[in-house]
Amino acid sequence: MSNRRATLAATAAIALAVSGCGGVGSDDSGDSVTLKTMGFGTGDEIAKVRVKAARKTIAPNQVKTSENAFDAQQFLSAVAAGSAPDLVYMDRQLIGTYATKGNLLPLTDCIADQKIDMDQYRAPAVKEVTLDGKAYGLPEFYSNRVVMINNSALKSAGLDPAAVDTSDWDTLAKVSEKLIKKSGGKLSRIGFDPKLPEFLPLWAKANGVSIISEDGTTANLDDPKLVEALEYAVSLIDEHGGWGKFKSFRDSFDFFGDKNQFATDQLGAFPMEDWYLTVLEDVSPDEEITVLPFTSVAGEPVDFVTGSAWAITADSKHKDEACEFIKTMTDSKTWVKAARAKAEARDSEGKPYVGTYTGNAVADEVIFGELVKPSGNAGLDNGVQVVLKAQESAFALPSSPAGAEFQKAWQDAVNRVLSGDQKPGKALAQAQQEAQKALDKAAEN
Amino acid sequence: MSSIAVTPAPGPRTPARPRGRATGLRRREALAGYGFLSPWIIGFGVFMAGPMIASFVLSLTDYDVLTSPDYVGWSNYQDLLADPKVRMSLANTLVFAMLQVPLTMMAALGLASLLARVGRRSAGFFRTLFYLPVVTPKVAVGVLFLLLFNGQVGLINSALEWIGIDGPQWTTDASWVKPGLVTMSLWSVGGTVVIYLAALKNVPSELYEAAAIDGASAWQQFRNVTLPMISGALFFTFIVLTIAALQVFDEAYTAFYGSRAAASYSSDAALFYLIYLFQQAFQFLHMGYASAMAWLLFVVIVIITIIQVRVSRRFVYYEGE
Known part of the structure; x- marks a missing residue:
């Protein structure tokens, strides 16, 4: 008898629980x-x-x-x-x-x-x-993506904002070097931040090459022009004393606050997404900045x-x-x-x-x-x-059947170069293999 | 386990009962036993055994959750062996475990030894103080790591600078990422401290008195009395910490892969096995491959644990043996 009662009680409890669960989340009522x-x-x-x-x-x-x-x-x-x-x-x-x-x-x-x-x-x-x-x-x-320039930083380095010209790589490197500031062995101002690895497609396009084919099925990561673009962009970081110091310093920026890298002169210039203008307008409305288009080596504006x-x-x-x-x-x-x-x-x-x-x-x-x-x-x-x-x-990367893996392949390649594990040519060759394998597999499915 | 319910307890002989009644009682007792065990059995079946079997079946398929799995035999396992990132992430994880486990045990033993000497009144306070960080969410620890260990403005390097040391770039230099994460993991050493403290309190004081009378120094007492007497606790934590270290994920993921921005700057030095497994499963939708990875880790953990158990037989002392 007691067993039967227990069975009944358990059945009732399960029925209540199940019906309770079924009721939650059912928002449809009537025809709507x-x-x-x-x-x-x-x-x-x-x-x-x-x-x-x-x-x-x-x-x-x-x-x-x-x-x-x-x-x-x-x-x-x-x-x-x-x-x-x-x-x-x-x-x-x-x-x-x-x-x-x-x-x-x-x-x-x-x-x-x-x-x-x-x-x-x-x-x-x-x-x-x-x-x-x-x-x-x-x-x-x-x-x-446009180039945002900190006027006061450039002024203190005796430079004109117009000197930040992404179409002239030699001059840009010299401008960046002049803007870099170090005190007591520590970095206190970044000259020109190339925004690697995420802006690699922009640097590639600026050097006349796309990182993936128009139909999104063929990786183009081992293109010599891309290798050249990566070598150059990494050299801008190396001038600051290496990736470790560069990133540690950049991580310390109060990016969204009123002590941001423009207000505190911790940055000379960088290519950046347009939404950052809204941030600056909000937290540093009096900051003097210059915005220029990112230009290719041929002098044409490019916008990723x-x-x-x-x-x-x-x-x-x-x-x-x-x-x-x-x-x-x-x-x-x-x-x-x-x-x-x-x-x-x-x-x-x-x-x-x-x-x-x-x-x-x-x-x-x-x-x-x-x-x-x-x-x-x-x-x-x-x-x-x-x-x-x-x-x-403007240009955008085409839709790809293995978008996430493709992105991971080239970003990992840039990170391997930044951390000194590989040279750009070798890193991008490896990325090309990884990316193409993922694209081919996705296309098969 | 069921033998507890069906094996008659030894004791004085009782008059024989009618066979039918006795069998009925035994059955009811067995049923009650299973009834008490059922929450665990159901939980184990639904949340452990079931998913484990499912993951093994999935490891033999090409599965992306969104479409039906395709049987591919052992090819995921063959791909695992050829994947350089599997080797790299496994090596990263083993290095992390080899650094973290002994360091955690030493730090915990040191703190527990100090706590054992603290007076009764303050002991509770310090025990709580050391244990408190254990309840900190690991995600918070990951974020804290980036702040404390920042090479330019972090507290750790500022402290090192104070004593004339130019600290490394813990969060960005590939060769310092793992040591940094290991150091940060000591933040939650409190759980192990509590276990060691309990073990230390259990060492009979007569043994120390006898050792002192025999002229043993503090180090000799620690070496010949304390360590053998707490070897059971040391072995337990060695196993548990090793398994936990081989499954390191939360702190490293939060610090280096948690956001899109962080992920784009991620260093291969922080690519631990479970992080790579997670990427394969949820970023690239390779559930079959990720399941095979999970089974490889399971085998690695089982092998390491068997070795530890075998080796421990020579060093671990259990009271009553």
């Missing part, structure tokens, strides 16, 4: 559905306003954002558990990897059904999310761009709603609405709005034509114009 997104956070006005607008478009359906950045482990666990989100928001360079695995939906039907104007997006951004002629994501944001993209998962049960949602999120009208809100918020704080590089050319035209006003800092205002101009000569 709840879209689940992964990788997107609603941190500022630009995100909040756009999500609000997109929510309105899909009403009465709902959307649930996960708030944290895209995490491969979290995504894979969700897929393995059969609870993949409807939408993922990730680095555009990762789109190719997941698209090759068949985990992302080609947006061909979505684009046709929703009449999405793909021409509104900047072409290099679209290229990043296109594999075998099919778009797998809608791009957003356009992170440009990256960004994010929205993609619909192949397992999504609400593909139409998901398509409608991302269409609104990346639409020029939504961007302008969000930028207007951001400009008003900045204005209420007594701070100028220096713009958002959306990846949507139509939106950019309105944002920078109507909403962005002079900040009062000529350097920053000029910087905005330089970035806008740079966008016209």
Whole structure:
């Protein structure tokens, strides 16, 4: 009897637990559905306003954002558990990897059904999310690389900001050497930071070569011109006393604070993403800076761009709603609405709005034509114009079926050179083998 | 384990009971025994044995989670043997373990010996003080490592500079990354200290008195009394610390691979075996290969542990033997 009671109690407990678990997370009610997104956070006005607008478009359906950045482990666990989100928001360079695995939906039907104007997006951004002629994501944001120069550092070294010319490598090396400052055996100012390893594609392009083929299937990491570019960029670091000292010093920067490397004259110049202008405008609005385009050895401006993209998962049960949602999120009208809100918020704080590089050319035209006003800092205002101009000569790495492994291969190669383990030629030859092996394997699948 | 429930306890003979009743009682006792064991058995099956079997099966496949696994036989294991990064990460991990385990044991024994001499009132305070860092999340320790060991502005090099030593670039110089991480791992030596302290307290004071009467010096007492008497605890921590060191991940991952920015500057010197395994699994989606890596590590740990157990038979003293 007691055994039977115990069995009944256990069965009841398990039934309660199971039913309880089943109830959690079921947000759909009636005819409306709840879209689940992964990788997107609603941190500022630009995100909040756009999500609000997109929510309105899909009403009465709902959307649930996960708030944290895209995490491969979290995504894979969700897929393995059969609870993949409807939408993922990730680095555009990762789109190719997941698209090759068949985990992302080609947006061909979505684009046709929703009449999405793909021409509104900047072409290099679209290229990043296109594999075998099919778009797998809608791009957003356009992170440009330009050269930011600390005027006071250059002045103290008796140099003119115009002397920082990335097309003349010999002169740039001399300028950097002149800007370097050491005290008591320690580095106290970096001359020119080439931003290795992450900006290697920019140095490569500046030397007239791309690190991967146009179709994203063939690595080009052992190209002699790339070896030459890496040798040069590493030599700029070596001038500071080696990678160890250089990086330790750079790690000590108060990058986002008011004691940043510009305010404290710890840096002469570096190529950097455009968002850092917003940081400087925020924490060091009076800092005198000069922004110049990164130029190739041929003297042409080159701009390496990256960004994010929205993609619909192949397992999504609400593909139409998901398509409608991302269409609104990346639409020029939504961007302008969000930028207007951001400009008003900045204005209420007594701070100028220096713009958002959306990846949507139509939106950019309105944002920078109507909403962005002079900040009062000529350097920053000029910087905005330089970035806008740079966008016209931008390039992005093409979508690749093994994006993550390809990136790891060339970054590891640069790190081996920086730490003195290998010479550039040998490191890049090894990277070429590793990268091509990964690309070939991904293509087989 | 089940024999506890079914083997009759030795003792005075009791009058024989009817066979049917006795069998029923034994069965109920056995069932109760299994009932008490069931949480562990279920937990072990679901969270340990099941995943281990699954990972072995996956190690024979090409699997990326997103698509169905393809059977590839032993090719993942063959690839492991040819992968230079597997060799490098394994070597990094073994070097880390060889540095970290003895250093942790020595530091813990030193601190425990000091604590054993502290008066009762302050003993509790110091025990808590030494143990407190153990509860610090390892992620925080990783971040702390970068701050304390920064070659330019870190506290460690500032202290070294004070005594006239030009400190190394702990976080960026490949040859100093592992020693730096080992030094930082001493932060959480408190757990081992507590074990040693308990072992030291268990050494009978008569042995020291006898040794002192025989004219043994402090070092001789430590060498011939303390060490043999706590050898069981030393052996236990040796095994546990070795296994933990071979699975080093959190601190190094946080410091060198945790963010996209950090990952792009990562040094091969900090590429430990589990970090490479994690990259293969979750960055490159090679779950089958990562599973094979996990099994290789399991075999390495088993071999090292068997060697340790064999060698220990000559050195470890267990009371009651």
